[in-house]
Amino acid sequence: MTGISFTGILYGMQYRADKKSGNQLSILGYGCMRFPRNIAGIDMHKTEELIMRSIEGGLNYFDTAWMYPGSEEAIGAVFEKNNVREKIYIATKLPLVLLKSPADFDKYFFQSLKRLKTHYIDYYLMHMITDLDQWGKLKGWGIEAWIAEKKKAGQIRQIGFSFHGSCAEFLKVLDDYDWEMCQIQYNYSDENFQAGVTGLRKAAHKMPVIIMEPLLGGKLATGLPKEAVEIFKKTNPNLSPAAWGLNWIWNQEEAALLLSGMSNMAQLEENLRLADTARVGMLGEAEHDAYRRALEVVNRACKIRCTGCNYCMPCPRGVNIPGCFSAYNAMYSMGYIEGMKQFVTSTGLVSQRSGSPRLCVKCGKCENHCPQHLPIMNNLTRVRRRMEPLWMMFIGVCARAFFGKKRKK
Numbered sequence: 001m002t003g004i005s006f007t008g009i010l011y012g013m014q015y016r017a018d019k020k021s022g023n024q025l026s027i028l029g030y031g032c033m034r035f036p037r038n039i040a041g042i043d044m045h046k047t048e049e050l051i052m053r054s055i056e057g058g059l060n061y062f063d064t065a066w067m068y069p070g071s072e073e074a075i076g077a078v079f080e081k082n083n084v085r086e087k088i089y090i091a092t093k094l095p096l097v098l099l100k101s102p103a104d105f106d107k108y109f110f111q112s113l114k115r116l117k118t119h120y121i122d123y124y125l126m127h128m129i130t131d132l133d134q135w136g137k138l139k140g141w142g143i144e145a146w147i148a149e150k151k152k153a154g155q156i157r158q159i160g161f162s163f164h165g166s167c168a169e170f171l172k173v174l175d176d177y178d179w180e181m182c183q184i185q186y187n188y189s190d191e192n193f194q195a196g197v198t199g200l201r202k203a204a205h206k207m208p209v210i211i212m213e214p215l216l217g218g219k220l221a222t223g224l225p226k227e228a229v230e231i232f233k234k235t236n237p238n239l240s241p242a243a244w245g246l247n248w249i250w251n252q253e254e255a256a257l258l259l260s261g262m263s264n265m266a267q268l269e270e271n272l273r274l275a276d277t278a279r280v281g282m283l284g285e286a287e288h289d290a291y292r293r294a295l296e297v298v299n300r301a302c303k304i305r306c307t308g309c310n311y312c313m314p315c316p317r318g319v320n321i322p323g324c325f326s327a328y329n330a331m332y333s334m335g336y337i338e339g340m341k342q343f344v345t346s347t348g349l350v351s352q353r354s355g356s357p358r359l360c361v362k363c364g365k366c367e368n369h370c371p372q373h374l375p376i377m378n379n380l381t382r383v384r385r386r387m388e389p390l391w392m393m394f395i396g397v398c399a400r401a402f403f404g405k406k407r408k409k
Contacts, residue, residue, distance in 0.1 A: 009269075011276035013058025016256050018208045020180040021158055023089065023122075025208065027250055027257045028275040029061035030054055032075055033068045033309075034261035042070045048078045050268055055084055057272040063183075063210070063259050064116075065093040065127055066108050067311075072115035080117045090116060091183075091210070093127035093162060096134065097369060102141040109150070123181055124156045128311075128371055130165035132172040144177070162212070163195055164371035170195040174203055183210040185307075185371075186255070187220060188248040188291050189298055200254050208256035211249050215260070217307030220245040223326075225301045225333040228294040235290040242267075243274050248291060250278035301333035304379050305372060312366035312376060320347050320355030321366055321376060324383045331387065343387045357384040 015024040036046040051062075064071040072092060079085045092112050094105065113119065126143075129135055150156040160181035163170050174182065182203050184195040190213070191197050203209045215221045221242035232244050239247070249258045262268040306325040315321055323346030331339025347355040357380040366376045 009273075011057055011272045013272070013275055014250075014278055015058075016208075016253075018158075018181070018256065020207050024060075025089065025257050026058055026060045026275070027255075027278060028059050028246075028271055029063055029091075029210065029257045029259045030059055031212065031259035031261035032062055032064040032071045034263045035071065035074060036263050042074045044074060044077070046264075047074050048081070050262060050265065051075065051078045052082060052084075053265065054262075054268055054272070055088060057268075058275075059272070060088045061091065061210075061257055062088055063091040063212075065125075066095045066112050067093070067098075067127065072112055076116035076118065085118060089122040090118065091123035091125060092116065092121055093125040095127050096138070097128065099138075099141075102143075102146070105141075105143065105146050109155075113155070120155050120157060122157045124150075124159055125181075125183060126161040128164050129161045129173055130163075130371075130373075131169040132176060135161075135173050135176060160207070160210075163199075164373070165194060167192075167194065167196050167199050170199040171202065174199070174206075179207060181208045181210065181256075183212055183259075185213040186211045186249065187214050187216050187245060189216060189220060189295055189302075200252075204254035204256075209254060211255050211258040213307050213309075214249045214258040215242060215245045216305075217309060218261075219302070219307070219329075220298075223329070223333065224294070225297050228297040228301075231290050231294045231297070235286055240270065242270065244291070244294075246271065246274055247278065247283065247287075250275075251280060251283045253280040302329055303332055304328055304374065304382075306374060307372065309371060311369045311371055315355075315360075315366060316363060317359040317361055318355055319357055319359050319380065321380070323347055323355060324357050324380060324387075328379075328383045328387060340387065343383075356388060357381070358388060 014027045016027055017023070018025055030051070035050070036043045062075055064075060066072065075090070079088070094108055098104070098108070112121065126135070126138065147156065147159050151159065158180040160179055160183065161173065162183040163173065164185070170184070184199060185193065186196070186200060195203070200209055221240070224241050229241055232239065232241055246258060246260070249255050260267070260271050262271060304325045306322055308322045308326060310322055312321045324343070327339050327343035327346055330342050347357070360377060360380045362377045364377065367374070370376055
C-alpha cells in the first residue's frame with residue numbers, strides 16, 4: 001500500500017461464495033456513490049484512505065456506475081496507484097437511461113474501462129432495469145450477442161442487472177436470461193418492496209444477490225424517530241441504528257453481500273467491526289420483536305419513501321427534490337422546528353437561487369428517472385402545502401429582493 005499506513009484494529013472479514021463463479025465475496029461491499037467531497041469534487045485523499053483501509057480490513061467488492069459523478073475515475077486511480085486491482089472485484093453498470101442505439105453499448109463500456117484503468121470488469125450490470133419490456137428492447141438491439149462477445153474476450157467476467165421495479169417484473173426478468181448475479185434494494189423497512197424477500201429467495205438459488213440501500217440511503221442510520229431508536233437501544237445498547245440495519249441483512253443467508261456507502265472513517269470502522277461478528281441466524285426472538293416495533297414507528301413517521309439517491313437530479317428548474325422530501329419526513333419524525341430548519345437550509349428558501357418546490361412546473365423528468373417510482377410531482381405539492389405557507393413565501397421573496405439589490409450596488 002503505497003503512501004498509506006494504518007494502525008487501527010484488524011478485524012476478520014466474513015465471506016460468502018458466489019455460486020456462479022466460485023468467487024469469495026466479502027459480506028460488506030463498498031457502495032461508491034457517496035465518497036467524501038470537497039469544492040473540487042471527490043476528495044481524493046480521504047477517498048484513498050477509505051478505500052485502502054477497507055481493503056486492509058478484508059473488503060473486496062467495490063460497486064460503482066458510469067452515472068456516479070467521478071466515482072469510476074476515483075477508484076480507478078486509487079487501485080492503479082496502490083497496485084490492488086487483482087485483489088478486488090469491481091462492479092460497474094451500463095447506463096440504460098442514456099442509451100440511444102446499440103452503438104452505445106461499446107461507447108459506455110469502454111469509457112468505464114478507461115476510467116477504471118482496467119482491462120476487464122468483474123461484475124457488469126444492466127443499470128436500473130424496471131421491467132421485462134425494457135430488457136426486451138435491449139435484446140432487440142442485440143445485447144445478448146454483445147454480452148457473449150465481451151465475455152469471450154474476457155472483458156466481462158460476470159453479467160447481471162440492478163433492479164428497480166415490481167416483484168412480478170423482477171421474476172420475469174430473472175427467468176428470461178442466464179444471469180450470473182443481480183442487485184436489489186432490500187432492508188427491514190422494505191421487505192416486500194420491489195423484488196422483496198420473494199425475489200431475493202428465488203434469485204439466491206441461482207446466483208449471488210447483492211443488496212443495495214440496506215440503510216435506505218442513511219434514513220435507517222441517522223433518520224429514525226427517537227422512539228424507534230429507544231426501542232433498539234433498550235434491546236441492545238451496544239448497537240447503533242446502523243448496526244441494526246446491517247445485521248438484519250447479514251442474518252439472511254440469501255444475501256451474498258450488502259453495499260454500504262461509507263463516506264467517513266468512523267462509518268467504515270464500525271462496519272468492519274460488525275462484519276467481523278456477523279453470522280447467518282444471529283438474530284433471536286427479542287431482536288425480531290424490536291425490528292417489528294421500530295418499524296411500526298418508522299412507518300408512522302416516514303411520509304415519502306425517498307432514499308436520497310439523486311437520480312432525479314438535477315431538476316431543470318432547480319428544485320432540491322431530495323432535500324424537500326428529507327425535510328418533510330424530518331418534520332414528522334423529529335418535529336416541526338427541525339423539519340423547517342432542514343427545509344429552509346436545503347432549499348435555500350431565502351437565497352437568491354431557491355430550490356423551493358414551488359418552482360416545479362411538472363415536466364416529469366424526475367419521475368422518469370426515479371428508481372423508486374415515486375409520484376415526485378404530487379409529493380412536491382404536498383411538501384409545498386405543508387412547509388411553505390404564505391408567510392414563508394413572503395419572507396423568501398423579500399429576502400431575495402434585498403440580496404438582489406445589494407448585489408446590484
